[in-house]
């Protein structure tokens with residue numbers, strides 16, 4: 001943090017993060033992504049653009065996936081957050097993560113928070129997505145490694161395994 | 165990280181919100197979904213000492229009120245997509261929300277009201293609100309003020325929202341009309357180059373063109389819609405007198421393609 005002196009408006013907010021209730025001090029000007037990464041040390045949530053374009057800062061807030069660089073931490077007070085660390089709810093990979101693993105759905109993994117949360121969001125709404133549906137659903141995320149082909153295949157595999 | 169000092173306010177009433185906007189006039193911004201304003205503050209393109217979050221005002225609801233559907237200023241594109249009322253009574257809003265890029269991670273934060281108040285010509289929202297004949301309900305120092313969408317968009321990035329005012333609701337008439345929509349964009353993730361919303365109400369066919377000009381433009385197609393490509397294209401090209409240029413496209417290009425976009429929206433309407 002680089003506080004601008006003791007005058008910087010600040011407060012304490014309450015959050016539930018991956019099932020754990022906690023409170024954390026924040027400055028009013030802090031974005032949620034920075035609080036998640038720097039104060040809560042959930043550094044699986046990444047930062048790429050701070051502009052809403054890349055999706056690597058994706059978390060779930062109160063059951064909805066959002067880009068956490070586009071919201072002030074103060075606005076999330078009282079919220080229930082799942083970060084990529086809490087994605088599977090345990091130590092094991094969940095079925096979507098497993099499909100990404102099996103299909104080589106990532107290389108460096110930087111884009112995974114966005115890709116995995118978007119994939120889960122899609123499969124909850126549409127258990128049998130077409131390729132076009134999958135491409136549409138992940139279109140808010142940028143991957144610089146894979147060329148997307150294996151990501152689309154991973155989501156498709158996860159969907160097939162769920163329905164078969 | 166926003167590099168300047170910022171105080172966060174979450175008022176619980178419209179009156180309290182206006183009081184804060186008046187007290188810190190010149191040094192305060194309204195926070196809607198935050199998807200435009202926060203990145204701009206992060207890049208220090210907008211500086212303010214105070215920010216007023218509208219999340220405490222209960223404006224995230226869609227309700228049926230007699231002859232219109234009332235959309236709160238904090239209703240996100242995701243809320244529009246999930247709403248049965250919108251699907252039934254205002255399908256054009258649903259079409260628009262579904263066409264917004266950025267994925268559900270963006271649509272779950274960004275609001276249609278925020279896009280309207282931002283007044284970016286390269287947006288899907290202004291032309292759709294004008295096409296539907298929406299009324300923008302503002303709250304300010306003098307209480308409530310209602311502005312027709314057609315008068316709300318004054319210039320690029322300039323709206324009718326005055327000092328101390330903010331948008332509370334948008335009222336969209338429940339008209340039994342047929343609609344068509346088409347959006348031209350460069351790629352899946354690009355903002356709109358030109359949009360066209362076509363509404364057929366009784367015997368009249370009206371096209372509202374967005375992103376081609378600094379503000380939405382309305383064209384009465386009733387007499388020319390059956391007389392062929394050339395008439396429509398000419399009508400639209402002549403009408404785009406103040407074409408909009410930004411990083412996405414040159415104004416001359418926008419003016420040239422606007423007619424084709426309108427024709428596709430008409431085809432969309434015909435195909436139902």
Ligand SMILES: Cc1cc2nc3c(=O)[nH]c(=O)nc-3n(C[C@H](O)[C@H](O)[C@H](O)COP(=O)(O)OP(=O)(O)OC[C@H]3O[C@@H](n4cnc5c(N)ncnc54)[C@H](O)[C@@H]3O)c2cc1C
Pocket residue numbers: 051052053193194195196197198199200201202218237263264265266270273274275276277278279281282286287288289325329330331332354355356
């Ligand atoms: C990745 C990405 C993709 C996008 N794709 C599209 C697209 O396909 N089509 C499109 O049209 N747009 C697109 N946008 C822009 C998007 O429409 C806007 O970001 C969003 O709708 C603005 O709403 P907001 O609630 O986030 O506004 P904010 O960022 O909260 O506010 C925007 C401006 O309006 C003011 N404001 C907000 N609410 C009010 C209010 N109630 N009363 C008074 N003033 C208010 C704010 O002070 C600010 O000046 C995209 C943006 C991103 C980041």
Ligand code: FES
Pocket residue numbers: 046047048049050051052053054055056057058067068069070
């Ligand atoms: S860092 Fe949030 S979308 Fe890129």
Ligand code: FES
Pocket residue numbers: 105106107108109110111112142143144145146
């Ligand atoms: S795997 Fe490297 S950015 Fe997607």
